[in-house]
Amino acid sequence: MRYLIPLVLTFNVTYLYAQAIDFNSEFDKSISVSDANSNTISSINVWKGDEITITRANNSDQVFDTLTSSVIVTRGSDGLLYNSAAEDAANQQSPEGMLWYEGVLENFNEDELPNLNYVSLREVTNQRMKDVAGKSYIVSLPEDDIFFELTFNDWQTRHQGAGYSYTRTSPSVVVKPNKISLISPDSSATGVELVPTFVWVSDSLASHYQLELTNLSDSSVIDTLVAYLSYTSGIQLTNSTTYTWRIRGLVKDQNLYGDWSSSWIFTTESSTTFTEDELIPNQFILLQNYPNPFNPTTQIEYTLPERSQVTLQIFNNLGQNVSVLVNEQKSAGYHTATFNASGLSSGIYMYKLTTPSFTETKKMLLIK
Secondary structure (H helix, E strand, O other): OOOOOOOOOOOOOOOEEOOOOOOOOOEEEEEEEEOOOOOEEEEEEEEOOOEEEEEEOOOOOOOOEEEEOOEEEEEOOOOOEEEOOOOOOOOOOOOOOOEEEEOOHHHOOOOOHHHOOOEOHHHHOOOOHHHOOOOEEEEEEHHHOEEEEEEOOOOOOOOOOOOEEEEEEOOOOOOOOOOOOEEEOOOOEEEEOOOOEEEEOOOOOOOEEEEEEEEOOOOOEEEEEEOOOEEEOOOOOOOOOEEEEEEEEEEHHHOEEOOOOOOEEEEEOOOOOOOOOOOOOOOOEEOOOEOOOEOOEEEEEEEEOOOEEEEEEEEOOOOOEEEEEEEEEEOOEEEEEEEEOOOOOOEEEEEEEEEOOEEEEEEEEEOO
């Protein structure tokens, strides 16, 4: 008769951070690393957090343990740990983003830890995971400059459906903001007003956003930091000029930036402009609403070079008509319509100007 003995895997973990993160009183010691001029260039701290236990019973559903945003540990059907944030299954180098050294933290000082002979999990165990019970390892997460101690208590040797458990201290790391999605000006947009409003999608991890606007004609760059989801430049752009813009999120108090968004390209309106002093404009123009973003009212201006039947409609992002601002004959000249969105929810709306010989649609953003 063969007996299957459930095994338990326990991690006793102590974290060291090379990032300057305020954990208040959670550290039991800290040191400073100085350059040749005795200027402090970084701090290393030993994490002393609460212990938590991660358990996967034999033949149970998969268990995922998030150490950082880039290291999420689980066990695959082949019986080995792997990093589900970076790979689909275990291989010879798994878990990706983790390096291992057999030993305990108390035997090394902070200067020695980065220089230990770290190898993969399979290499440090000589590919005999069934023998790891009772052994301790120092684990390095190179991408985040984190070191911690891990002790295996037990390990189920079966492959498919094998269970495990471990105990470790609870990490607390700063996760960088996500890649930002842009809204407007649209990519490849033309006729963009000279004082455009840039709008993007929010990210809960970001406290601020860095906007980079580049003039492709002379390579000049406008770089600004904002705390909102839109930005209207105080600098008037150049007529008939192509620009690119992109955004990245920032955790300002940690000086931690996310990845840049895609770069969108747009071209500003031509030098032909119209003022109220001109009696009759010589072309149809639908101007960008102002203000934008708005709450709850905004002005929409348009010009007519001739008397025309005019329809000015508002649509939501599903293409549903939510308002008709104008539906009548209008004389040649300059016209303004007011849109009141008091009864509508926040979001992107389109406004469409239609005459027998002209149609144009623009976007606007309602933020409540």
